[in-house]
Amino acid sequence: MDFGLSEQDVAVQAAARAFATEHLAPAARRADEDGSFDATRVPLLGEAGLLGGPIDPAYGGRGWTHIQWVLALMELGAVDSSWRGFATVQTCLCGMLLERFGTDAQKSTLLPQLTAGSSVFAYALTEPEAGTDVASLRTTATADGDGWTLDGTKHWITNGGVADHVLVFANADPDAGKNGITCFLVPGDAAGLARAPVEGRELGHRASDHATLTFDGVRVGPGDVGGGVGGGFEVAMGGLGEGRLGVAAGAVGIQQAALDQCLDWTRTRRQFGRRIGDFQLVQSDLSEMYASLESTRLLTLKAAWQRDQGESNHRAVSVAKWAACEAAVTAADRAVLLHGARGYTSAYPVERLLRDAKGLQIYEGTAHIQRIIIARDLLGKESR
Ligand SMILES: Cc1cc2nc3c(=O)[nH]c(=O)nc-3n(C[C@H](O)[C@H](O)[C@H](O)COP(=O)(O)OP(=O)(O)OC[C@H]3O[C@@H](n4cnc5c(N)ncnc54)[C@H](O)[C@@H]3O)c2cc1C
Structure with a gap:
């Protein structure tokens, strides 16, 4: 058993600490007080490897170990939870998930944008009536030609108001219960998708963007499914x-x-x-x-x-x-x-x-x- 960190672990940790000190700390208090999400920071995080840390270098990631990745997130978390949260949503909830479940076309198109921070991603699972009980989600995906039409509401979606791409979980076969849940990749500017800030002022994470997303007949094609139809849970x-x-x-x-x-x-x-x-x-x-x-x-x-x-x-x-x-x-x-x-x-x-x-x-x-x-x-x- 070895509790020591390798030289590379220490280098990743030190670089993340330096990034947080230089780019996040000076604005943390003001961003919290203003409740403002500053999108100009996103490519800076990408450049520092803080959006693609554990992702394959073939897609612009750094190929860090998970030890190195959590060491980096500890440093971001010590300075600003809103930006640690951003990195977690973009990289863990969206990037690592696309890397594991996405098609080759999805990975080669989307992951380089995600790791570079040239596009913002969101993970839309929670609904007003389906929080902890995610299997009961009510957003539906109705077969429509060779694709689907999405209808429903998601709320409390981090990055939801600013995302270029949203991973949306909808049920393509409600009779099958959770076995009908499917993950769809939806552009943030899709026709029929309305975005609004969540109601009320958040207690914390005020420099994050939290949105309610309403899907009203949003069309998705056959290439927009991640992880297969029914594989969304x-x-x-x-x-x-x-x-x-x-x-x-x-x-x-x-x-x-x-x-x-x-x-x-x-x-x-x-x-x-x-x-x-x-x-x-x-x-x-x-x-x-x-x-x-x-x-x-x-x-x-x-x-x-x-x-x-x-x-x-x-x-x-x-x-x-x-x-x-x-x-x-x-x-x-x-x-x-x-x-x-x-x-x-x-x-x-x-x-x-x-x-x-x-x-x-x-x-x-x-x-x-x-x-x-x-x-x-x-x-x-x-x-x-
Ligand atoms: C800052 C922030 C960012 C978020 N970002 C995202 C995001 O990016 N994407 C996304 O999809 N969601 C996001 N969420 C939503 C979050 O995941 C949900 O709020 C969370 O899963 C809880 O759901 P809920 O709020 O509906 O609470 P509920 O499920 O209604 O729970 C209310 C209470 O009941 C308890 N409870 C419920 N069921 C049980 C049970 N079986 N046994 C014991 N206790 C139970 C819960 O623990 C909780 O204390 C975010 C939330 C916050 C606050």
């Missing part, structure tokens, strides 16, 4: 398997940022004639934050390592996603408290960490559903 779950690992990495990044902020602050803030870091209750908070960070970092790296070995990492991904996201919320919550009133304002980054961390508990399978997946896997199917 497996495609959707495949994307989530990759994406959840990215979310776990983002949650590790949030914990690192929360701890770093708190170490700086508790070394300098003085009360009762001493630095507050010298009070044992404060030390207890710091040491618990560190222990959670270390343990969830190892869980995330282990799940990535299993993926690199070609082993099934289904349970490990859910464990990492659940544990790291819970720990991120706790760490950010403590960080706000340790900063006192200052932590309660946007002048310090810890309140943004807390708001962003709450989103991680919800998307790509809630904290409840990760625990259900883990328990079902432990219990196995009952033999009757």
